[in-house]
Amino acid sequence: MTDQMLGVHSEVGTLRKVIVHRPELSFHRLTPKNMEDLLFDDILWVEQAQIEHDAFVTVMRERGVEVFHHQQLLAQALDASFEAKQHAIEQTVTHLTVGPALVDVVRETLAGWSGEKLATHLIGGLTKEEFGIADLEAHSLVVASANPREFILPPLPNSLYQRDPSAWLYGGVSLNPMFYHVRLLETINQSIIYHYHPMFAHEDFAYWYPYAGEDKRFNEESYGMAAMEGGDMMPIGNGTVVIGMSERTNARTVEHIAVSMFAAGAAERIIAVHVPKSRSYMHLDTVFTFLDVDKATAYPPFLETATTYSLRPGDKEGTTEVHRDTSFAAALQEALGLTRLEIIPTGGDDYQMTREQWDSANNFFALSPGVVIGYHKNAFTNRKLREHGVEVLEIEGFELGKGRGGARCMTCPIERDAI
Numbered sequence: 418m419t420d421q422m423l424g425v426h427s428e429v430g431t432l433r434k435v436i437v438h439r440p441e442l443s444f445h446r447l448t449p450k451n452m453e454d455l456l457f458d459d460i461l462w463v464e465q466a467q468i469e470h471d472a473f474v475t476v477m478r479e480r481g482v483e484v485f486h487h488q489q490l491l492a493q494a495l496d497a498s499f500e501a502k503q504h505a506i507e508q509t510v511t512h513l514t515v516g517p518a519l520v521d522v523v524r525e526t527l528a529g530w531s532g533e534k535l536a537t538h539l540i541g542g543l544t545k546e547e548f549g550i551a552d553l554e555a556h557s558l559v560v561a562s563a564n565p566r567e568f569i570l571p572p573l574p575n576s577l578y579q580r581d582p583s584a585w586l587y588g589g590v591s592l593n594p595m596f597y598h599v600r601l602l603e604t605i606n607q608s609i610i611y612h613y614h615p616m617f618a619h620e621d622f623a624y625w626y627p628y629a630g631e632d633k634r635f636n637e638e639s640y641g642m643a644a645m646e647g648g649d650m651m652p653i654g655n656g657t658v659v660i661g662m663s664e665r666t667n668a669r670t671v672e673h674i675a676v677s678m679f680a681a682g683a684a685e686r687i688i689a690v691h692v693p694k695s696r697s698y699m700h701l702d703t704v705f706t707f708l709d710v711d712k713a714t715a716y717p718p719f720l721e722t723a724t725t726y727s728l729r730p731g732d733k734e735g736t737t738e739v740h741r742d743t744s745f746a747a748a749l750q751e752a753l754g755l756t757r758l759e760i761i762p763t764g765g766d767d768y769q770m771t772r773e774q775w776d777s778a779n780n781f782f783a784l785s786p787g788v789v790i791g792y793h794k795n796a797f798t799n800r801k802l803r804e805h806g807v808e809v810l811e812i813e814g815f816e817l818g819k820g821r822g823g824a825r826c827m828t829c830p831i832e833r834d835a836i
């Protein structure tokens with residue numbers, strides 16, 4: 418590791434740089450028919466979602482944060498070298514995504530596109546009609562059986578939730594094996610940015626998963642049974658990473674992160690906490706987020722079932738010691754050296770708590786200690802946080818929240834101070 422600036426050293430230290438994704442073509446392709454498969458609970462009014470997203474970015478910029486847009490970074494990375502484009506195309510266009518008959522023709526055509534056009538369709542999807550391959554009907558079942566508006570490459574509207582496909586943990590990044598196949602290709606897009614965009618390509622940072630950035634060989638086959646998403650991963654400070662074991666993240670993949678971070682001396686403790694498998698709590702950060710160095714918010718039912726284990730380096734390299742903690746709060750307090758971590762529950766009565774948790778009321782995103790962004794609609798929780806001295810910067814999320822994600826889900830911090 419050099420004197421690199423990239424790295425996320427806490428959950429609430431001053432945020433310097435972040436990546437977000439503004440809703441685009443993929444959102445125009447979200448319909449009542451495909452929305453459930455694409456992990457959305459409703460279709461979005463796209464123009465309004467863009468207005469809400471722009472306002473979100475403005476709030477961060479006004480507080481001095483440097484905000485980057487995922488699609489622009491991807492286009493710039495693709496234009497950075499021929500290898501970048503080739504790598505992206507080889508990873509994305511495979512026998513598993515377009516069928517064996519189309520691989521060569523799709524790869525050849527996409528290689529001739531500009532970074533901007535390629536990024537538009539790697540995220541927005543590519544239809545049979547757009548690609549103009551009707552003449553391949555005699556050789557490709559994918560083409561023969563598809564109507565003109567079917568996808569050759571799928572749209573990736575969950576790119577809005579930049580938190581999940583990769584996660585910066587201290588001085589390195591994990592390229593996450595996503596649980597649902599509809600999100601797998603998002604990791605490739607983020608990986609292209611980290612490998613080829615000039616902002617990252619010349620920096621010396623670690624890849625925690627897969628080891629040594631072996632994502633050059635990443636494709637759907639290489640994930641095996643691995644599953645891990647950034648909404649479950651929190652570098653809380655003091656050499657500790659908290660990881661939720663949820664619908665999306667399994668214990669065996671948490672072990673991989675532990676082993677690789679311990680080997681590099683980049684972490685000394687991983688706190689793994691059980692998160693019930695449920696649509697409304699798909700990641701740890703939908704039920705628990707930090708607000709300040711000694712304050713967090715949680716959805717109370719999660720705390721009742723939050724069985725917690727701590728992993729520490731074992732005697733031999735590549736091994737870990739696993740101990741059960743007395744409670745999630747106790748493990749966090751100990752790791753952070755706090756006498757008390759104040760956990761502020763979701764606001765309102767039982768009905769309102771459930772309603773606000775569903776609307777991302779526990780998914781706050783800190784800009785600095787005690788200053789967080791959250792949705793305006795969660796009035797009960799926001800009021801409660803303010804009563805506890807937290808500054809809540811409100812954004813509208815009527816459209817943005819329809820995929821079940823809030824301010825933390827929509828951000829991929831790449832540079833944040835320690836606490």
Ligand SMILES: NC(=O)NCCC[C@H](N)C(=O)O
Nearest residue numbers: 456578648700820821822826
């Ligand atoms: N960190 C997060 O909780 N991200 C929200 C992801 C929402 C997305 N529609 C999904 O189901 O994967």
